[in-house]
Amino acid sequence: MDSPKTKKITINKTPKNVHPKEKANFLSHFLFCWQLKTILDCWRNEVTDDSFITPIRDHETQLLGDRLEALWNKENISRKKPSFTRTLAQFLGTKYVLFGLLYSIADTLSVYEGVVGVGIIVIFSLSQCLFFTKAVAERQKMTRERDSRLRIMNDIIFRMREIKMYALETPFAELVNKLRRCELIHMRKLNHIWNENTTIATYLDKISIYVLILLLTTTGAPLNPQLIFMSINIYNLLKTSVQHSNIAVNLMSDLKVCITRIETFLLSDHESTADTQKIEGIPSCKIYAHNLTAKWNPSQEAAIKNVDFILGCGQLVALTGDTGSGKSSLLQAILQELLIVDGNLSRDGLISYASQNPWVFSATIQENIIFNETFNQNKYLNVLKICALEYDISLFSHGDKTLVGERGNMLSGGQKARINLARAIYKDADIYLLDNPLAAMDVSVAQQIFTQCILKYLKTKSVVLITHNLKFLNYSDKVYVLEDGRVMFSGKYETLEDLPNNVQEKNNETLTKLSAKSYKAQNETKEHKGSDKVNTYTTYLFANESKFFVFLQLLLFILTQVFINGSDTFLSFWINLRQNPSNFNTTLLQYFSDVKCLYIYSGFILIMVFLFHMGSLNFVDCCNKCSAKLHDTLFNKILHGTMKFFDNHASGRIINRISNDISTIDEIIPQYMYQGARQVCSVLGVYVVVNAVNYYMILPTLILLVIFYYYVQAFRPVLNKLKRIAATRKSPIYTHVVATIDGLTTIRVSEAQKHSLSKFERYQDSYNSIRYLHQALHSSYAFWTDFTCMLYVAVVIFFLIIFKKSDMVGNVGLSITQSLLLISTIQYMIKIYSDLDSRMTSVERVAEYGDLTVEDINKNEINPPTTWPANGKILFQSVSMRYSPEKPFILRNIDVEFQAGEKIGIVGRTGAGKSSLINALFHLYEYEGTILIDNVDVKMVPLSTLRSRIATVSQDPVLFSGTMRENLDPFKEFTNCQLWSVLEEVNLKQIVSNLPSGLSSSLSETGVNFSTGQNQLMCLARAILKECTIIVLDEATAFLDLDTDKLIQATIQKRFHKATILRIAHRLDNVMNSDKILVLDDGCVVEFGTPNGLLQNMNGYFYKYVHEYENSSLNIQTYI
Template sequence: MFYVHLDAIVSKARKTLHLPLEELPPLADDDMANNLKEKHFKHIDPRQHIFFWLLHIFRWDYIVMVIMLQVKGIMVFVSPLVMNQILAYIQTPDDHHFIRPWFWIIMLLFAPLIETAAVNWFEFLAQRTLVRIESLLTELLFEHALKIRVKTTAETDDEDGEKKTSNASGKLSTLVTVDLNTIAQSADCALLFTYCPVQIILSAVFLYMLLGWSAFVGIGLTLVTFPIPSILLGWIHQVKVEQMKKTDARVQVFSDAMNMLKMVKLFGWERRMFAKVDEKRNEELTLVKKAKLIDVVYDVLSSATSAITIVTTLACYVCPLTLTLVARNVLTASIIFPALIIFENLKRYIQIAFFYTTVAVGAKVSLDRVDEFLRDSELLDEYTDTKIISDENVERIGFHNALFTWTAQVDSAIDSDYTPGRQRFVLQVRDEILFKSGAMNLIMGPTGSGKTSLLLALLGEMHFIPSAEDSWFNLPRQRGVAYAAQEAWVLNETIKDNILFGLPYNEQRYHAVLKQCALEQDLSMFSAGDLTEVGERGITLSGGQKARISLARAIYSNAEVVLLDDVLAALDVHTAKWIVDQCFSGDLLTGRTVILVTHNTTLVKSLAQYIVTVKDGTAVGSGVTNADGIPELVGLTETETEATDVEDPDSKANGDSEADGKLILAEEIQIGRSGWSSVKMYTAALAGDGGRPISTRILFFLPLTFTLVSSSLGQVVQIWYLGYWSAQFENNPPEEVRSVFHLNIYALIFVLYSIMFGCYFILFVIGGIRASVSIHARLVASVFGATLRWLETTPVSRIITRFTQDIRSVDDNFPRQLSRFIELSAVMIFRLLSIIFVFQAPLFILPCILVTSLGVVCGMVYLKAQIPVKREMSNAKAPVLGHVNAAFADLTSIRAYSAQEAFISRSLSRIDVYARTARVFYDLQRWVGVRTDVLSGIFAACVAWYILYVNKGVEAGNSGFSLNMAGNSMERITHYLNIEQEPKPTKDGVPPAYWPTTGELRVENLKARYSLDGPDILKGFNFEIRSGERIGVVGRTGSGKSTLTLALLRCIPTDGEVYYDGLPTSRLNLDALRDKITIIPQSPELISGTLRHNLDPFAEHDDHTLNDALISAGLHSLQKQLPEDSDRRITLDTIISSGGANLSVGQRQIIALARALVRRTKVLILDEATSAIDYETDTIIQSSLKHNLPKDVTVIIVAHRLQTVVDVDRIMVLDAGQIVEFDSPKNLIQKEGGYFKALVEQWNGKEGFITAMQ
């Protein structure tokens, strides 16, 4: 009852600066997420709404909670009953009943204790239920997400009836953060349906006992006016639904921006992307403001309802015959003050009903969204009733007369209603494809033909459509399947953990895998070796390193079937040859079935025993059993190259890299007290922050203060005037008391109070919206302006949490708690002053000081423990979201490895950490609540007559505690406003309007590093590039190729100088510089929306320009075999999923190239921009760039695939951060002992290169 088990935690918190997670009490077995799942998931009925499932599993808790609420409700009425008896005794003392008042005073002590026990039991159950519901729904959403078909693009209608894409990842983030938080906050909604109605009835009964039949007149008016709030409820529901849609849209836009933030920074798009996010934010805030104004109307209506009830009841009691002065009742203190308590209680019950109605509406909206996600998400065929395979084909691997699509919504390749904006891909397998077991099988074909789709169809990721009675496909999983995706997927863990992927460590096998996957040299360059954290999305690794780690994971596994999707595309010629010779031909793949997608047939042709050719979505198998049957590609065979070396040298040797390999910074945890700095920042933002003149800020705070003081004073004057009115009956005959006059004065006070009350909250809403705009804008600007280094060490999930859960707190919880705290504090001060000065009771200050001192001590001790717990609770939420997003990033790999259970186990453990902190957080709330309730009871027993005035003091104290808790979100946001920033724009950094006129580059003694105190990666580069030259940049892994591109754009710290068309770039604003240089990274970053939106996200160009760019980028050649009216053609109206998930990597690279061409800058940098494109298309692209670009455009091509740079003007060869050669290809190929010549010899020989040049 008194939560004494937390005394040790509270005591320990007093002696330490921070209370770590390990010191918190462990989670009970019944609260463990796995036990909750095992117990309750089996009761889910997919035909019913999720609400009825929750109601069923927690029904007994709800019943006990209802009983406790009724006990609490009965104890509440002890106070007015006791006051009535005490005041009646004072009015008519009875010496024979001396013991009676002491009995009532003792009741004032014990009634609150009984009430406290009931409340504690209720709160314990409510909070336990709250945590369990959040755990259950989080796990339910996660496990459901593991079953979703990943490449479907849902479409919904917007307000204008137009189609728009809906991204499941962004919605899932919002569901796990915002919606589950909203549902959790509705745990006390039992108050609305059981407690409030009963209390309103009991209030009516007690009022009847005091005021007779006149009590029912006021209550009747309350019921008559009740439909008005009901109408507002409908509005609130509509606004909440629309608000959540706008929140989803904002989070989706921001998530897209975060996922492609590197490209945004490289293109200098921060301001324009900020404008897009700000536009969505303004749409959201319009509805937030509307909802808040309706809430103000709600509050004013509740106050008005209370006023109407009291005034009407008193009018009927004092003037029974309406306005006649016949049969007057006497209004005594023993009647008016108990009645006033009941009226106050009645008002509070109505307010509680109103408040929890809005909470219930919000919870319903969120529950509906969760239910909709669970119902409407398209699942894989294995989780539906779709028949997949005949029993007789269980042991074979392959297909027979099968069709596959990316959505089950279209079950026919013919009877479909796809529009040109909805690209349909149908994969057709003619006849039979049977992969050879225990051997190497190849899948080949041009870019975008469907090679990856064939692998995914085999994995069951696509929707299977039987084209004949004997149609089937099969992939035996009994002995395991391993999968390495074309876009290498790594977890935010160590390199070793990524390779082991949950399997036991076998030292001999592990080191053999490292050797065969050419990882030993890479690991030797990391200070922590294989214990180095790879960062979120493998940010610390190059493309080649991620590809080899993904390959190593597949090789280390015990899976009999190994699926490899173009794993050679990100490797240089030397590494690729090593992988083929040592890994593909090694002992670890002997006897295993390998299915390899590749463009590079020359390296693997000696190993292949079966080939599948894919063209235009049609797959045909051939019975080739030897290398001679493998067709050669036109022209040179291609060997692709490592993508980027963004942090190769840096992550191995820089000063920031710790020996333990830690990269991701721990969640920020401020030591000590929080809240008041957040209040200060928020208060400043209420008046428009520092950007507005002081006069504007005064004009805001002056009326806000005036309305606050007026409304607080009005509450005190109401009570005082009732006492003054009742005193007139004691000092004068009833017929001499001007009841109508006093009634009018009392009503006038109520009206003025309500007006001031409403004005105060309207002003606070206006200021709150202004603060929300300011804080969100500053937060977006801070994140968009952050350095690449900060972005690399901060998980995206943590940033997304700031823009979902924490921004929601800024919009809603924090301003509500702040306004409530200010209001209640003001009321408490005025009430205490009124007792001391108006009622001339100066000694009353002594118990006030005593109780206040004890309350302050109790509160300080409580906050010392609660604040670190709240921080741990908030920080425990980000890993839950991060795990959900990490799993959602590559569901295909998780399902291919059958690793769902491992990821579910990790999810359960993260949920348990969050639940552990949440339980302690809520229990500490009741720990302090019990003690303040006891103080209140003692105080009430000591000064019984003043019970009416002391209750509010405790409430204000509790509100202050809540304010500190709500301030935790503000604290984290404040931290993000002070992160490491890139240089801000200045007036002096604006270049001339005519600049640049040429693409000339001159570099003098350029040095670059990845951190301010790190070693130089580029070591004194000096070179000059003439305008219009085509420059190739080659070199081995870690030589500094991609570092050079980042240095040219000032993305990393540099020394020396770069002159672009004669101007030193160090003096230019970053956005001005990056807007005039275009870079295309190897990993193309696309956003959800149409292809037009991806090419021109800010609508600055016409369709003719965009189509020309697509043609120059090679899309036309890629689709030349498709009819003009084919719905498989990619057009400007084609819907692109988030990240381009519905396109092949090669297609994404073509789109990224087209987007770069649209910019029409004088310098174009291609950083492995065509690595995933087949040789024929790549040749067409390079020829197009050479002949279609203006002659003054300088092109810098970073490549390991040597045929990409065969026709450049000059080639820059890098090694160990230095330029070792820089000359024409012709001269370099003839240089004896040269670096470049050695690369060519390893590739295809000198003659092959010369042939390619010719």
């Protein structure tokens, strides 16, 4: 035998390069020359989505995370009331505070001469506290609504197949739209607060000057040009600081809400506090529990109660019991995932765990199995064999290097279950906790794995197996029967004389009825071998399809700027009247008295203020309508997208669109666009005034504009590209976090926290490196803009000294102040425009989804009556289907007819096409040929009608976030009595009535309040309520105990005795009750007939399938 080949699996390992900034000298740092290579690489398209740029050492996620965690732990220990805000202040250090003080001192040194009018600015600055309080309140309300919306969107995106099959698009659309409307109400208020604050800050310098002029005029003091124009410059400087403080207030309100939520989470008791001890005094014992009581959370009833449990060395212990009896909860308690409130729990040895709901993350098959372990080729190949994965892997063109997609969406349910089990088996542990891993598999596959893997491969290990299969209980060293969280029986299977609800008797009936169970195959397989910016802006501005508001806003911007420049020009004219009276005739001097001039100047100011606020109100409303429309368009495209779209797009990217990009459109873009529009109007207005008063400044100004134009052309494409790459690199972070939460228990048991955290850090570093380059490039842009502006100021002053073309003091003062204002305005405009331009990539990304191909769920080529289908007759005529044009057909020329009311069992080997046949029936994918239901072509029927007239219960039961009532009756069609009645039929009435609010009790995401079996019962109750004539059961009772399964089968026979039932099942007793059996192989119908008729053909597929059970039983005996 070859020696084992050992290596460590690594994922996207990247070389440790040195960041270009760390290699730069002082001059390169000062002039930002180290960024030149990045700019050139972007121009040459050498920086792509896959490019890895090493982050600066001080910016590495691991380093910063460890430091922040240490500070928080210190804060948590040393303070009675820990504060995450204080921790962040310590984490950031004092340098940022010192920088802020330096800027503050620089601004203060410029203020002392403009004492009059500064009071207005001081009062406004103090009012920021009021704005901050209101902003925080609205932000918290909006965040709650947004969280609720995104939680529902998460359900929709991850459960889209089930939503389409249940035809739940309409209720989900209503729910999301309702939450969105509430979110927009608070967002509108928040944007009004911000815009009003910004508006006041924008004209604050004019009000301050007006107060100064008013005081001078009313006290009879002369209009001193030096005082007035110096004050104008000072107030302009202060206005910039106030505007920045306004932005800071908005950001601080966001930060406060964010810090509060993080602090709440950090202070919550989200980790197990149980203390397990090493077992002493009990020889050969691996797990010992005495009087163990545990809860999922302190407010709930205990999930397990007074449990005594022992697992010895090398023992196979089985847990069984009714659905929801506490079997999985006991394993979770052993894993310390439950809150232990009483009793003792001890463990001795390493634990490996296979969850009931398979956890498969977005990676290759091999990476999913190896996970955090060392790769050993011989061991790996052996695990593939004993977990019955060899044949499945051979079907994939890339073998075990095939990417399985998010949550394993490229795999069937059985394949996910076996990969999940293989991961647990591959880990070399002392104790194996297997939570019903065989339920989702075909009988022969389950039998093969039980024999080869559990009985043989793990024969020297300690194993806890949850199962409802009584044949497996017979080979257990000890059996525990649980009921309502308590152990009702423990001992050898032979001593188990009376299982609850006569399970023993039922098992005997099952064995008598079927001479064999299973088939030698696996589960079904799907084989998988910078846009135009002008258009982006118009897409945003005209998203609400109302050009009137856009042109009204444009008019308000223009009129406001006219009165701003008009007030400055009139003030210059007033000063000229008083300082240079010889240049004016006597009549003009007498007419424009100081009082009249004050009235006219007051009129300019009042109208300007009125237009400012009118423009602000209209702008917020216009942007709200635009963002609402863009969200609605995006949401509708996602909700009605084809299944092919969801197969080919990572959910993290879709969530990024609906969360991060929509948030940017909601909040950031309106702010930048408002400021940018104001700055553009200001630049145009100032340019007209300056050049009208002093024509010799036209040339320097033109040169300045040309320089800035080339700056924009140089920096803009690079900034946009880096922004786009940063947005792309954020999506894997979302995906990884979601996958980590899904598999948190497995990660903890596998001691793979560091592995998962390391992967997260790589994703975060990849994002941070690009994000830092983007921000650094902004700083470089600002530096060179400032430098050019300084040169321009020097040129302007030089021209004013050399060319004395005017004796008018007012004109000279106006030229200087407006020139200086033009400099800061152009500089700020370019910065705002650059930021806005990069943020508009969010609009671009959202608009991309506007071109998606969607399902036409309401097409009316045929509008069948409300009673359709009255009979339930189904006819497949030459039906062929594939999941995309470049892939092979998964169904080939299916010709079969199901008569009304027939019960059809569908069986077949791996990749046979069982689930694909159901996909075609629901028209989830396009297919060739014809499917007729009651002689109506389903292609002609509206999809919403077709899917709502077929009931389904799948192997992967789906409950959505919301209440029990909303899950049972999403269309609000039934009364309480009807809901309670159907819950009683599926044996859930007692469980639901024990919930705090009964039918109004909320379910957490994906229905984790219930066991998987109870989730299946809920879905069955939903199907019963629909009273359809066609029912599809895809392993509908896979996770139910035998007694509950028998009850449900009786319920199905009773409630659906007239309905056509298509049943995919691994329990052959359920299939054998069918009127006919459809056998599929390689996408073709190979047999179709009654069970007895098919069993007469000893060379037939079904005969071999049924009789494999006896062979499997003989195989078991060889290992006992």
